[in-house]
Amino acid sequence: MPIDSLLRDVSTLLDWQYIASLALLLAPAVIPGVLFVYSFIKEPRQFRNALYLFVTLVWSSILLVFRLNNYVLGIALVLIVLLTPILTIVFLLANTVVVVRNNGFSLTSMLPFLMAGFLILLIASPSIVNYFDPDTRHIVVFVLGLFTLEGLWFSFTFVALLFYSWVYRMLPRRRQYDYIIIHGAGLDGPRPTPLLAGRIDKALELWNKQHQHGKFVVSGGQGADEVVSEAQAMRDYLLEKGVPADAILMEDKSTTTWENLKNSLAVIRADRATSGGTDAASDDVTASDSAGACGDFTTAVVSSDFHVFRCAEYAHNLGIKADGIGSHTKGWYWPTAFIREFIAITKAHLWPYLVIGGIYTLVNALNYAFFFLGIV
Numbered sequence: 001m002p003i004d005s006l007l008r009d010v011s012t013l014l015d016w017q018y019i020a021s022l023a024l025l026l027a028p029a030v031i032p033g034v035l036f037v038y039s040f041i042k043e044p045r046q047f048r049n050a051l052y053l054f055v056t057l058v059w060s061s062i063l064l065v066f067r068l069n070n071y072v073l074g075i076a077l078v079l080i081v082l083l084t085p086i087l088t089i090v091f092l093l094a095n096t097v098v099v100v101r102n103n104g105f106s107l108t109s110m111l112p113f114l115m116a117g118f119l120i121l122l123i124a125s126p127s128i129v130n131y132f133d134p135d136t137r138h139i140v141v142f143v144l145g146l147f148t149l150e151g152l153w154f155s156f157t158f159v160a161l162l163f164y165s166w167v168y169r170m171l172p173r174r175r176q177y178d179y180i181i182i183h184g185a186g187l188d189g190p191r192p193t194p195l196l197a198g199r200i201d202k203a204l205e206l207w208n209k210q211h212q213h214g215k216f217v218v219s220g221g222q223g224a225d226e227v228v229s230e231a232q233a234m235r236d237y238l239l240e241k242g243v244p245a246d247a248i249l250m251e252d253k254s255t256t257t258w259e260n261l262k263n264s265l266a267v268i269r270a271d272r273a274t275s276g277g278t279d280a281a282s283d284d285v286t287a288s289d290s291a292g293a294c295g296d297f298t299t300a301v302v303s304s305d306f307h308v309f310r311c312a313e314y315a316h317n318l319g320i321k322a323d324g325i326g327s328h329t330k331g332w333y334w335p336t337a338f339i340r341e342f343i344a345i346t347k348a349h350l351w352p353y354l355v356i357g358g359i360y361t362l363v364n365a366l367n368y369a370f371f372f373l374g375i376v
Helices: 003-013 016-042 047-068 071-103 111-131 134-170 194-209 230-240 257-274 305-317 334-347 351-373
Strands: 179-183 215-219 248-251 299-304 322-327
Touching: 016 047, 047 071, 047 134, 071 111, 071 334, 111 134, 111 334, 134 305, 134 322, 134 334, 134 351, 179 194, 179 257, 194 230, 194 299, 194 322, 215 230, 215 257, 230 248, 248 257, 257 305, 299 305, 305 322, 305 334
Parallel strands: 179 215, 179 299, 215 248, 299 322
Antiparallel strands: none
């Protein structure tokens, strides 16, 4: 059969225009969905997983509403989109009052208030332009336009990570861990604060669940206002709970989450070298050399639930085979803590903001250049 006859027969059976339009309609859900599955199976401790999953769910929800042709669902979806920012602002302002009453006035306590202010400015920015003089309005339009684009990306990634961090914490943890790293927090004199005690108790629960196999790595340095290091306070707490001294390793130099993990890895490698493990002891562990030097051991990274994903992501970047385990955080403090976490994660993923700013600036520069040159 000639090829042209075959193509004519196929075209009568298949509506290529319909297939193409359907493919375009499903692509925003299918493509990120496939990327999410691949990336998640390869490594669940990655920030991009949150974006893939959230895009897939949002677009799939929109398609489902259209497919069902249900006006009630459609109206409900529109109301959710419109009301969520307003309800979020009200919640954040109310939460600010609660946090300040419990924790006192500080920059950290004011994070929900600052987040509410950011959302108000983001919503109001299109109308703000009209209040400026026309001669300077183009500058204001440029600044507010850039703020809006960056703000929308910030808001999108915030919600995506909020959802994915919950998904990550719900993943089953069934393997046995050789080392349990406990991240430090503030102290109350020489004693752990309730927040830190919750982390230690969660680590103890995990240790007892796996029949007291493995060693603890208590990680945290001594702040300027602390009488002992966080590692020492955690060690004393574990000893009081009946944990033998030889099951506790100390890392008492770190001041950041990254240092917690980097220094803890050095402590683990040294322990394995002295106890017959195959890893070479080293105090100089970097992301580039640790990936191939972590040996065959498993690690749990225990922190507060709002902090778990960042710990797990940093562990991945350092090449540590680790799962994040979260302890419970009081509900009134959770929004403040997560906002702080998200800002820290954003600092580690700034390149999308730079790309958005660069493209936006380039487009505006070309637009003004064409205008002055009389090019339409």
